[in-house]
Amino acid sequence: MAFSTYTFLCWFLPATLGVYALLPARWRNAWLALASYAFYGWWRFDYCALLLALTAFNFLCGRRIARGAARRRKAWLQASVAGSLALLAFFKYGGMFADWLDALLSLARSDAARVVPVLDVVLPVGISFFTFQALSYTVDVYRGEAREARSFVDFAAYIALFPQLVAGPIVRYAQVEHDLLQRDHGSEKWLLGARFFVLGLAKKVLLADTFALGVPAAFGGGSPGFLDAWTGSLSYALQLYFDFSGYSDMAVGLGLGFGFRFPQNFNSPYKSISITDFWRRWHLSLSSWLRDYLYIPLGGSRRGPLRTYANLFSVMLLGGLWHGASAMFLAWGAWHGLWLALERALGERHPLQRAPRWCGLLSTHLLVLLGWVAFRSEGWGQCFEVLRALFGFGSTPSAFDLRRVPEVSLFLLPLGYLVCLFTPNTWELTLDLRPRRLVGEALACTLALLAVLTYRAVPFLYFQF
Amino acid sequence: MAEQHPDLARLLAAHAALAPGRRRLWLAGLALAWVLVLVTEGVARLLVANSLVSLPQAHVSEPGDLLRMAGLPRYDGLDFPGDKPGERPADPPHGLLLPRSQRAEVIVCGASFFAIGGAPEQQFAGQLARFSGRRVYNAARFGAGPVASLLELLDSGVLADGRPRTVVWGVVQRSWSTREMRDLIERLGPAGELLPARPSSLGEVWQDLTLASAWLDARWTGSSPLRGWLAPLAPFVPPTALDPGTRAPARLYAFRGQPMLVYTSAISSAERDLEARGGDALVEACERLERHLARLGQRLIVVTVPDKFEIYRDRLQPRPSSRRGFVEPGSFGAELTRRLGEGGIQALDLYPALHAASLLEQGGPPYWRHDTHWAPAGIEVAARTLAQTLP
Numbered sequence: 001m002a003f004s005t006y007t008f009l010c011w012f013l014p015a016t017l018g019v020y021a022l023l024p025a026r027w028r029n030a031w032l033a034l035a036s037y038a039f040y041g042w043w044r045f046d047y048c049a050l051l052l053a054l055t056a057f058n059f060l061c062g063r064r065i066a067r068g069a070a071r072r073r074k075a076w077l078q079a080s081v082a083g084s085l086a087l088l089a090f091f092k093y094g095g096m097f098a099d100w101l102d103a104l105l106s107l108a109r110s111d112a113a114r115v116v117p118v119l120d121v122v123l124p125v126g127i128s129f130f131t132f133q134a135l136s137y138t139v140d141v142y143r144g145e146a147r148e149a150r151s152f153v154d155f156a157a158y159i160a161l162f163p164q165l166v167a168g169p170i171v172r173y174a175q176v177e178h179d180l181l182q183r184d185h186g187s188e189k190w191l192l193g194a195r196f197f198v199l200g201l202a203k204k205v206l207l208a209d210t211f212a213l214g215v216p217a218a219f220g221g222g223s224p225g226f227l228d229a230w231t232g233s234l235s236y237a238l239q240l241y242f243d244f245s246g247y248s249d250m251a252v253g254l255g256l257g258f259g260f261r262f263p264q265n266f267n268s269p270y271k272s273i274s275i276t277d278f279w280r281r282w283h284l285s286l287s288s289w290l291r292d293y294l295y296i297p298l299g300g301s302r303r304g305p306l307r308t309y310a311n312l313f314s315v316m317l318l319g320g321l322w323h324g325a326s327a328m329f330l331a332w333g334a335w336h337g338l339w340l341a342l343e344r345a346l347g348e349r350h351p352l353q354r355a356p357r358w359c360g361l362l363s364t365h366l367l368v369l370l371g372w373v374a375f376r377s378e379g380w381g382q383c384f385e386v387l388r389a390l391f392g393f394g395s396t397p398s399a400f401d402l403r404r405v406p407e408v409s410l411f412l413l414p415l416g417y418l419v420c421l422f423t424p425n426t427w428e429l430t431l432d433l434r435p436r437r438l439v440g441e442a443l444a445c446t447l448a449l450l451a452v453l454t455y456r457a458v459p460f461l462y463f464q465f
Numbered sequence: 466m467a468e469q470h471p472d473l474a475r476l477l478a479a480h481a482a483l484a485p486g487r488r489r490l491w492l493a494g495l496a497l498a499w500v501l502v503l504v505t506e507g508v509a510r511l512l513v514a515n516s517l518v519s520l521p522q523a524h525v526s527e528p529g530d531l532l533r534m535a536g537l538p539r540y541d542g543l544d545f546p547g548d549k550p551g552e553r554p555a556d557p558p559h560g561l562l563l564p565r566s567q568r569a570e571v572i573v574c575g576a577s578f579f580a581i582g583g584a585p586e587q588q589f590a591g592q593l594a595r596f597s598g599r600r601v602y603n604a605a606r607f608g609a610g611p612v613a614s615l616l617e618l619l620d621s622g623v624l625a626d627g628r629p630r631t632v633v634w635g636v637v638q639r640s641w642s643t644r645e646m647r648d649l650i651e652r653l654g655p656a657g658e659l660l661p662a663r664p665s666s667l668g669e670v671w672q673d674l675t676l677a678s679a680w681l682d683a684r685w686t687g688s689s690p691l692r693g694w695l696a697p698l699a700p701f702v703p704p705t706a707l708d709p710g711t712r713a714p715a716r717l718y719a720f721r722g723q724p725m726l727v728y729t730s731a732i733s734s735a736e737r738d739l740e741a742r743g744g745d746a747l748v749e750a751c752e753r754l755e756r757h758l759a760r761l762g763q764r765l766i767v768v769t770v771p772d773k774f775e776i777y778r779d780r781l782q783p784r785p786s787s788r789r790g791f792v793e794p795g796s797f798g799a800e801l802t803r804r805l806g807e808g809g810i811q812a813l814d815l816y817p818a819l820h821a822a823s824l825l826e827q828g829g830p831p832y833w834r835h836d837t838h839w840a841p842a843g844i845e846v847a848a849r850t851l852a853q854t855l856p
Contacts, residue, residue, distance in 0.1 A: 188480035
């Protein structure tokens with residue numbers, strides 16, 4: 001069930017919040033866990049068992065880590081990491097591994113028949129998010145940064161917490177440990193939560209879904225022309241940002257509605273002036289997760305410059321792979337890893353260091369945009385097709401043909417970039433408490449709801465990861 | 466643990482500092498917007514429940530919704546075998562045009578109207594052969610527009626063999642605009658010489674911009690969420706949706722109490738006379754085409770097919786708003802035929818014949834109700850009319 005659907009907005013959310021408010025404090029986590037499983041089961045009931053199994057396994061490992069003898073603790077941590085990653089690998093990368101294995105085996109054979117069966121499993125929605133959350137729990141407990149969960153119900157509520165279950169932000173256990181045990185529900189939390197939710201909904205429904213219309217111009221198949229490629233790529237950059245950050249805002253807002261404080265996931269990423277800066281602003285919960293649980297354990301920047309570059313590169317490569325089993329995600333990760341390492345190597349000697357701010361802004365956005373082309377493409381063929389068209393070498397003779405470009409995109413693309421570059425983000429907007437903000441938000445709320453009720457639903461992009 | 470959420474803590478502190486009355490007012494404002502929308506939605510649903518074609522729900526705008534809601538098949542059930550998506554035989558590869566067309570006396574090319582019809586003898590070309598007694602070859606391809614189909618024929622070199630033939634080029638009324646004809650205008654020189662396909666240039670951007678208003682008008686419906694928000698008005702304004710087959714925006718009117726699908730591009734086409742479509746450029750392009758074919762020893766007949774909307778628009782319910790400034794029914798085709806005739810080009814406007822057929826309905830209605838194309842009766846009337854004027 002997506003947030004921007006009639007069922008969620010008109011039935012699920014009011015019912016869940018209403019019952020939650022009526023229940024005494026000690027039942028609230030249980031109710032949240034139950035509602036979250038209902039939320040997940042709405043999509044596929046049988047995969048609730050998977051979620052439950054992952055929860056139970058990591059709860060058990062966490063308990064052993066917290067209470068076990070010193071030498072056994074590490075073994076339990078390893079078991080937890082291996083188990084969780086194995087689950088992720090099977091569902092997310094199993095198909096790819098099976099294909100590779102088959103290709104490898106077929107090298108030694110002459111006939112074309114497939115030896116390894118096609119592994120065709122349905123990817124559980126949000127598995128990348130909740131596996132990483134479960135991992136953060138056992139690692140935090142092992143490191144002593146968090147205490148073991150008080151009860152299984154608390155832990156199940158944490159893993160399945162529906163506001164952020166399927167598309168993040170990745171909330172680490174240490175970040176909500178306090179709120180899980182005890183939280184207050186003042187009207188300031190409700191108000192702030194409602195504002196976050198409304199702004200996020202408006203971003204998703206009014207902005208992201210509108211920009212989605214321009215994306216097929218470049219990625220809808222066929223050979224895009226020059227303008228098609230630019231419209232499609234810019235539209236996708238905006239769609240992805242408004243979609244994912246809108247979802248994150250809605251998650252933060254819903255979390256506040258239930259008394260939880262979630263971390264910030266986006267900080268105006270398209271205002272960044274370097275790729276390094278970009279990763280301090282884009283999908284913060286993932287980049288900080290990768291930093292704390294991957295980059296630093298790998299040695300971070302403490303083992304000499306070469307090792308630092310290699311670490312940066314490999315972390316970004318894995319970050320790309322996290323999005324899915326596809327060479328295009330790997331390419332996207334490698335692209336960002338390359339620039340991160342290069343910027344680190346250049347340091348103060350970076351040529352843009354002394355250039356005006358807009359130079360950094362523009363060049364960074366161009367690099368990010370090229371990354372998104374790979375990210376969005378279904379294969380190398382499409383990726384190169386769009387890239388060639390972007391640089392004016394498209395294979396279609398009518399480079400400036402506008403027939404594939406929806407007129408809405410032409411009007412709204414500049415507007416979208418104005419919003420990205422010059423307006424405050426949700427976290428800055430909600431700091432403004434002047435009455436006219438209320439009018440603006442009520443209007444956004446009305447328009448977004450109207451759009452939900454009358455317009456076709458576009459699924460959240462990050463559900464697929 | 467508040468230090469783990471420094472930004473959120475700051476925001477919460479700011480909200481906590483707000484006077485309780487203001488806090489409640491703010492929450493109530495957001496809740497009010499919420500409730501208002503839900504009430505509006507409820508009212509809209511009630512209205513739509515009593516609409517003209519009883520739509521089961523108000524969510525109009527998803528591709529295919531319109532027909533699905535009205536419970537209609539894509540064609541009227543009188544389907545041509547082989548015309549359903551999936552059943553249609555694959556288009557012949559380019560080279561296959563040659564052997565059969567070399568024997569043909571008449572070559573028909575043009576929009577999808579000329580490509581459909583099921584078996585070859587049921588298609589327009591087949592019916593033309595039947596009524597005229599000539600050998601007719603069908604070079605129209607489904608999915609290719611009139612210009613693409615024509616250019617394919619010109620580029621193929623089929624016509625350059627010196628054998629005299631008549632080339633029938635059929636164009637649907639809504640395709641007569643400089644935007645649609647741009648590719649043709651670009652490819653023909655003043656003396657009718659066929660220019661090589663030109664790589665694009667910055668100049669085209671300007672051309673695109675000058676044509677943008679007509680284009681926006683034709684395409685605004687259908688793809689914008691703004692249109693979707695107007696869906697609750699469905700009982701009063703014919704709903705808009707994308708035709709599932711061609712993905713073209715369409716509207717659903719009623720004709721004699723039965724639903725009738727009309728392309729929005731055909732509606733906006735009815736507002737533009739020859740002048741508004743860049744008439745001089747169109748006539749000039751046809752003249753160049755005629756010169757090109759004359760140099761190859763071929764004869765050109767330009768056929769204009771009226772849109773279904775043009776034929777039925779005075780009989781649709783609700784009445785298409787007259788504020789839109791429609792030109793007189795049938796006047797566009799007549800005017801174009803007259804202008805082309807002045808330039809020495811043989812042209813045929815099918816409006817009178819098809820309009821008469823829509824009134825008499827001998828052998829069935831000339832157009833499908835749930836599709837933009839002509840039905841068997843329409844093909845027959847058109848082919849018979851053209852056969853009478855063949856030299």
